Amino acid sequence: xxxxHCPLGAVYYEDxxxxxxxxxxxxxxxxxxxxxxxxxxxxxxHAAPSSNVSKIAVCGKGGSxxxxxxxxxxxxxxxxGYKPIVLDADESNPGLARxxxxxxxxxxxxxxxxxxxxxxxxxxxxxxGRDKFTMDDIPAEYVSGSDGxxxxxxxxxxxxxxxxxxxxxxxxxxxxEKLAVKDGEVLVLDMEAGVESFGRGVERHADTILIVxxxxxxxxxxxxxxxxxxxxxxxxxx
Numbered sequence: 423x424x425x426x427h428c429p430l431g432a433v434y435y436e437d438x439x440x441x442x443x444x445x446x447x448x449x450x451x452x453x454x455x456x457x458x459x460x461x462x463x464x465x466x467x468h469a470a471p472s473s474n475v476s477k478i479a480v481c482g483k484g485g486s487x488x489x490x491x492x493x494x495x496x497x498x499x500x501x502x503g504y505k506p507i508v509l510d511a512d513e514s515n516p517g518l519a520r521x522x523x524x525x526x527x528x529x530x531x532x533x534x535x536x537x538x539x540x541x542x543x544x545x546x547x548x549x550x551g552r553d554k555f556t557m558d559d560i561p562a563e564y565v566s567g568s569d570g571x572x573x574x575x576x577x578x579x580x581x582x583x584x585x586x587x588x589x590x591x592x593x594x595x596x597x598x599e600k601l602a603v604k605d606g607e608v609l610v611l612d613m614e615a616g617v618e619s620f621g622r623g624v625e626r627h628a629d630t631i632l633i634v635x636x637x638x639x640x641x642x643x644x645x646x647x648x649x650x651x652x653x654x655x656x657x658x659x660x
Contacts, residue, residue, distance in 0.1 A: 508612070518575075
C-alpha cells in the first residue's frame with residue numbers, strides 16, 4: 423500500500439505499539455474500515471480523562487482563520503494569567519511568529535527528533551526516544567519568546583525536492599504526546615489545514631480540539647470530519 427504511517431506510532435507490524443488492527447496490511451476498503459474501527463475503539467478506551475485544558479489543537483479548512491485564531495487565543499491566555507506555548511505545526515504557511523510579535527524565527531524543532539544531516543531521517547535527535555520532556559529540556563535556539571509567550575516551529579517545506587512533510591508531522595506528534603506541561607502552561611497548536619494530521623494521529627494526545635469554520639460548505643464538511651475523527655481518537659472536548 424506504499425508509504426505507511428501508523429496512527430498509533432508503531433514502527434513495524436507487531437512491535438510494542440502495534441494493536442494488530444490490520445491497517446498496515448489492509449488491501450480492500452472493507453479491511454481498512456474494519457481496521458479504522460479497531461483504532462477508534464482502542465483510542466477511546468485508552469483516552470486519559472482530563473478536566474483541565476493543557477493542549478489545544480486549532481484545526482480547520484485552509485484559509486478559515488486558524489492562525490488568526492491561534493494568535494488571539496494565545497494573547498487571551500496570557501491576559502488570563504496562563505503561560506502559553508505556541509507550536510507552529512503547519513509545514514506550509516509562514517507568518518505566525520510575526521503575528522505573535524516575535525521577531526526571531528527559532529530553529530525547526532523537528533531537528534530534535536531526527537538528524538537533519540541523516541538522509542534517512544532516522545530517530546537520532548537529542549529528544550528521540552524520550553518518554554517525556556519539558557520546555558526546560560528544549561535548547562534555547564529552538565524557542566523564541568516575546569512578552570511571556572514561547573514559540574516553536576516544527577519546520578517548513580521550503581526547498582524543491584525536500585520531500586514530504588512526514589518527518590515534520592512525526593515531530594509534531596512527539597511534542598503533543600510527550601511534552602509535559604507544567605501548572606499554568608498551555609500548549610496551543612496551529613495545525614496544518616484539513617484532516618491529514620488526524621490520519622497521522624498528530625492530535626491524539628491533545629485534550630481540546632478547536633475547529634475554525636468559515637461560512638462555506640467546504641469548511642463545514644471539513645469541520646464535521648475533524649469532529650468525527652477527534653471523537654474517534656477519544657478526545658472529548660471538541
